[in-house]
Amino acid sequence: GESVGLHLPTLSVQEGDNSIINCAYSNSASDYFIWYKQESGKGPQFIIDIRSNMDKRQGQRVTVLLNKTVKHLSLQIAATQPGDSAVYFCAENPYNFNKFYFGSGTKLNVKP
Amino acid sequence: NAGVTQTPKFQVLKTGQSMTLQCAQDMNHNSMYWYRQDPGMGLRLIYYSASEGTTDKGEVPNGYNVSRLNKREFSLRLESAAPSQTSVYFCASWAEAGVTYGYTFGSGTRLTVV
Numbered sequence: 001g002e003s004v005g006l007h008l009p010t011l012s013v014q015e016g017d018n019s020i021i022n023c024a025y026s027n028s029a030s031d032y033f034i035w036y037k038q039e040s041g042k043g044p045q046f047i048i049d050i051r052s053n054m055d056k057r058q059g060q061r062v063t064v065l066l067n068k069t070v071k072h073l074s075l076q077i078a079a080t081q082p083g084d085s086a087v088y089f090c091a092e093n094p095y096n097f098n099k100f101y102f103g104s105g106t107k108l109n110v111k112p
Numbered sequence: 113n114a115g116v117t118q119t120p121k122f123q124v125l126k127t128g129q130s131m132t133l134q135c136a137q138d139m140n141h142n143s144m145y146w147y148r149q150d151p152g153m154g155l156r157l158i159y160y161s162a163s164e165g166t167t168d169k170g171e172v173p174n175g176y177n178v179s180r181l182n183k184r185e186f187s188l189r190l191e192s193a194a195p196s197q198t199s200v201y202f203c204a205s206w207a208e209a210g211v212t213y214g215y216t217f218g219s220g221t222r223l224t225v226v
Contacts, residue, residue, distance in 0.1 A: 001184070011114035034214045034215075036214075036215075037128065037131050041219075041220075042202075042220070043116075043217030043218055043219050043220050044155070044215070044217050045217070046215065046216070047212035060144055074208075076185070089154055089155070091155075098143045098162045098206065099145075099157065099160060100121055100215070101157070101171075102147075102155040102156075103154050104152065104153050104154040105152075105153075105154055
């Protein structure tokens with residue numbers, strides 16, 4: 001399968017700080033990327049997506065940045081809250097627009 | 113609106129037993145998926161169905177079979193369970209354009225094979 005990896009398996013941040021979660025993808029043909037959040041005992045939940053014709057996309061408190069030159073994605077969470085504690089996955093869509101490959105995830109711990 | 117519903121939520125099987133994991137979505141999505149998630153790992157695609165009447169293998173299809181019963185339902189069957197199939201199984205569906213992007217996941221089935 002395709003390689004979608006994360007640089008940091010665990011990230012601890014103080015409540016109120018900004019968080020940055022990174023992801024490297026391997027296939028330069030990938031044209032669609034998604035970030036998911038998975039809370040303990042639950043299924044992954046869509047956070048934000050970005051297509052390869054964009055460098056940046058903003059949502060509510062979240063921003064995704066895409067650097068196609070180095071095949072890198074990042075998820076920025078502003079003013080991190082305890083409810084943001086979860087595992088975050090990036091996923092890429094390399095060949096078939098109906099199928100995604102997931103990275104192993106980064107666990108975000110938010111300290112009060 | 114229930115989204116994606118999976119049953120059962122928990123299951124313990126003995127090696128060699130068979131079972132079927134059920135999945136249903138009420139969002140009129142065309143595509144449906146089965147993933148497995150092992151501890152500390154990401155999601156790996158087992159099988160998927162791009163539309164009613166079609167199914168395709170994913171990354172780890174061995175030991176599994178699927179049935180797209182109709183547009184709403186996509187089941188995953190383990191014919192002869194093995195300890196290596198101990199995992200959390202997620203069903204997902206997808207509608208691409210217009211309303212929402214990305215998968216909608218069910219809450220998962222935690223399967224233990226002893």
